[in-house]
Amino acid sequence: MKTINTKEQNQEIVLANHPSGVPTIDTFKINDIDMPTLKEGEVLLKSIYVSVDPGMRGFMNKGTDDAAGNKFQLNKAITSRTVAQIVAVDTTSNNKSNANNFAVGDIVHGRFAWQKYQTVNIADIEKVDPTLAPISTAVSMLGIPGLSAYFGMLSIGQPKKGETVVVSGAAGSVGSIAAQIAKIKGCKVIGIAGSTQKIAFLEHDLGLDKGINYKQVDDMAVAIRETCPNGVDVFFDNVGGELFDAVFANINEHARIAICGQIADYNEEHPPQGPRPMHTLIKKSARMEGFVVYDFKDHFAEAKQQIADWYNNGELIYKENLIEGFENIPDAFIGLFSGENIGKQMIKVSDVA
Amino acid sequence: MKTINTKEQNQEIVLANHPSGVPTIDTFKINDIDMPTLKEGEVLLKSIYVSVDPGMRGFMNKGTDDAAGNKFQLNKAITSRTVAQIVAVDTTSNNKSNANNFAVGDIVHGRFAWQKYQTVNIADIEKVDPTLAPISTAVSMLGIPGLSAYFGMLSIGQPKKGETVVVSGAAGSVGSIAAQIAKIKGCKVIGIAGSTQKIAFLEHDLGLDKGINYKQVDDMAVAIRETCPNGVDVFFDNVGGELFDAVFANINEHARIAICGQIADYNEEHPPQGPRPMHTLIKKSARMEGFVVYDFKDHFAEAKQQIADWYNNGELIYKENLIEGFENIPDAFIGLFSGENIGKQMIKVSDVA
Numbered sequence: 001m002k003t004i005n006t007k008e009q010n011q012e013i014v015l016a017n018h019p020s021g022v023p024t025i026d027t028f029k030i031n032d033i034d035m036p037t038l039k040e041g042e043v044l045l046k047s048i049y050v051s052v053d054p055g056m057r058g059f060m061n062k063g064t065d066d067a068a069g070n071k072f073q074l075n076k077a078i079t080s081r082t083v084a085q086i087v088a089v090d091t092t093s094n095n096k097s098n099a100n101n102f103a104v105g106d107i108v109h110g111r112f113a114w115q116k117y118q119t120v121n122i123a124d125i126e127k128v129d130p131t132l133a134p135i136s137t138a139v140s141m142l143g144i145p146g147l148s149a150y151f152g153m154l155s156i157g158q159p160k161k162g163e164t165v166v167v168s169g170a171a172g173s174v175g176s177i178a179a180q181i182a183k184i185k186g187c188k189v190i191g192i193a194g195s196t197q198k199i200a201f202l203e204h205d206l207g208l209d210k211g212i213n214y215k216q217v218d219d220m221a222v223a224i225r226e227t228c229p230n231g232v233d234v235f236f237d238n239v240g241g242e243l244f245d246a247v248f249a250n251i252n253e254h255a256r257i258a259i260c261g262q263i264a265d266y267n268e269e270h271p272p273q274g275p276r277p278m279h280t281l282i283k284k285s286a287r288m289e290g291f292v293v294y295d296f297k298d299h300f301a302e303a304k305q306q307i308a309d310w311y312n313n314g315e316l317i318y319k320e321n322l323i324e325g326f327e328n329i330p331d332a333f334i335g336l337f338s339g340e341n342i343g344k345q346m347i348k349v350s351d352v353a
Numbered sequence: 354m355k356t357i358n359t360k361e362q363n364q365e366i367v368l369a370n371h372p373s374g375v376p377t378i379d380t381f382k383i384n385d386i387d388m389p390t391l392k393e394g395e396v397l398l399k400s401i402y403v404s405v406d407p408g409m410r411g412f413m414n415k416g417t418d419d420a421a422g423n424k425f426q427l428n429k430a431i432t433s434r435t436v437a438q439i440v441a442v443d444t445t446s447n448n449k450s451n452a453n454n455f456a457v458g459d460i461v462h463g464r465f466a467w468q469k470y471q472t473v474n475i476a477d478i479e480k481v482d483p484t485l486a487p488i489s490t491a492v493s494m495l496g497i498p499g500l501s502a503y504f505g506m507l508s509i510g511q512p513k514k515g516e517t518v519v520v521s522g523a524a525g526s527v528g529s530i531a532a533q534i535a536k537i538k539g540c541k542v543i544g545i546a547g548s549t550q551k552i553a554f555l556e557h558d559l560g561l562d563k564g565i566n567y568k569q570v571d572d573m574a575v576a577i578r579e580t581c582p583n584g585v586d587v588f589f590d591n592v593g594g595e596l597f598d599a600v601f602a603n604i605n606e607h608a609r610i611a612i613c614g615q616i617a618d619y620n621e622e623h624p625p626q627g628p629r630p631m632h633t634l635i636k637k638s639a640r641m642e643g644f645v646v647y648d649f650k651d652h653f654a655e656a657k658q659q660i661a662d663w664y665n666n667g668e669l670i671y672k673e674n675l676i677e678g679f680e681n682i683p684d685a686f687i688g689l690f691s692g693e694n695i696g697k698q699m700i701k702v703s704d705v706a
Binding site for chain 1: 597612626640641648
């Protein structure tokens with residue numbers, strides 16, 4: 001085993017309380033912890049970029065683990081998608097493994113703990129290809145958000161040239177990529193977001209046909225109708241709630257609705273009520289489909305290559321909202337629910353060695 | 354032009370009032386009317402079998418026509434799917450047409466007025482093939498209900514051998530066929546209905562694995578869970594409302610939900626509210642799809658042949674609830690909402706000549 005080449009104080013951020021509604025700073029607690037000891041089959045990782053996503057809110061509720069073991073436990077470190085660098089490897093296991101060989105200095109990603117340093121089983125890390133795009137994108141544009149946008153838009157939304165596509169949460173990490181993919185496919189694309197800055201981002205940076213600021217509109221259903229005189233063929237929904245209802249009121253026959261996220265509801269304690277969509281689904285022969293990105297895992301490699309190609313060709317732009325400092329992870333997470341972010345929220349914890 | 358060979362008093366049934374809630378006998382009015390005069394391009398029809406369906410309720414509300422011209426107008430004859438016999442043909446048009454030639458005595462079907470006799474444009478009638486199955490089935494098992502069951506179950510539900518399928522309204526005209534098709538495909542099939550007689554029909558006549566009488570169950574979600582220990586892969590929903598919620602609470606990953614009808618809601622004045630399904634759709638990667646049977650019209654002929662083959666082989670049974678007498682059409686329609694019917698509600702208006 002290699003030895004650890006740092007004397008830095010290790011730290012973790014744990015779930016201090018199950019939040020009720022939007023999490024607050026008291027939901028979290030930072031602890032000083034010992035540097036972990038490398039065991040057989042493990043690597044020692046130094047966190048570089050930590051990703052925070054609204055969907056994590058659901059794992060903070062009280063209750064038993066879901067099937068994927070996603071619930072966070074009190075006083076245990078929270079986990080999220082992270083880009084890290086290998087600082088030590090248990091080489092005995094590496095030799096036994098038929099998987100990738102990992103070496104000190106390699107950049108990897110996975111779902112890791114909010115810890116500056118941690119040991120992780122080799123089976124739970126994946127190599128980052130630094131030639132595709134900047135390494136932070138391994139957990140964003142080329143990670144779950146980008147892949148969600150890709151498969152949600154292409155496999156579920158199935159946009160055809162000339163169709164009208166509406167994306168809610170369009171300035172976010174998933175929505176901004178989903179909207180641009182629909183533009184690449186030749187659609188008229190309308191993005192919904194909640195600030196003047198975001199609308200400018202949608203219209204000027206992403207080149208969408210129109211951005212609608214839902215906070216400045218009295219009747220969203222009317223605004224959608226006026227902006228989409230031919231109706232809505234594809235609705236990529238990251239938000240849910242009344243925003244969903246307003247777009248849904250304007251769907252065309254054979255509309256496809258990809259249910260990607262429901263940020264409006266993540267902080268609700270009870271299942272939210274709303275108008276039942278069934279009648280409209282019948283009347284419009286429309287389809288509404290939920291998905292998780294792992295449904296498409298057999299096609300991840302080709303999707304990453306395609307997104308990277310669009311990015312490197314300049315057909316798709318990607319924006320990160322980067323905050324520095326391990327101790328600022330909780331603030332960055334809480335900020336997701338204020339509706340202020342443009343682009344993917346990331347925290348830079350340390351530099352690549 | 355041939356002359357009309359009957360002296361019978363012609364009659365029509367009109368919409369007398371827009372109903373509020375469940376229609377009553379005052380919703381309708383029977384009028385004596387003149388025998389119509391055959392004009393160019395028309396046939397004179399004598400109604401034989403009239404079909405009534407819950408979905409017609411929506412057309413009785415006040416308001417403008419929908420795109421398909423489906424709204425019934427006050428003091429105009431109501432229309433529904435009907436099997437009729439040609440009693441006269443305008444032969445000049447027949448010669449001009451490239452379509453089927455029609456002759457006196459032919460059995461045809463279409464969406465006709467609630468009139469004993471009426472003239473209809475040749476473009477609006479379709480021949481019934483009496484060799485496939487009894488002619489009344491042209492508007493039931495081989496008509497919209499049967500085709501809705503066929504395409505809703507096979508194209509949207511996509512049941513695979515060994516999967517668990519739940520059908521609501523399973524004793525009705527659509528549900529009974531949908532459930533049997535799932536049995537033919539090798540599924541475990543659970544039917545939901547609302548009377549002891551219907552449950553007996555589902556279990557003994559249709560051979561479903563289990564019938565659940567929702568009127569005798571305290572908690573439908575629990576009843577479904579106990580009956581479907583492996584969860585629900587396909588849900589063919591004819592009912593909606595809280596029954597939907599109970600089945601939906603038990604869906605499996607990658608479940609397919611065919612939204613066929615929503616009889617629970619047809620008499621509601623406002624769009625009904627309920628739990629939003631989006632979170633569960635995401636969590637289960639599930640699909641919920643509405644349809645109207647005309648989405649599949651290019652495949653009607655093969656579907657009719659397949660259903661008729663199953664019927665003639667004894668693999669699929671079909672039950673009609675036949676009432677006699679033109680004047681009893683309103684009662685038959687109103688009866689649809691009492692939940693008492695087993696099988697397709699039909700009214701026999703006259704004999705084939």
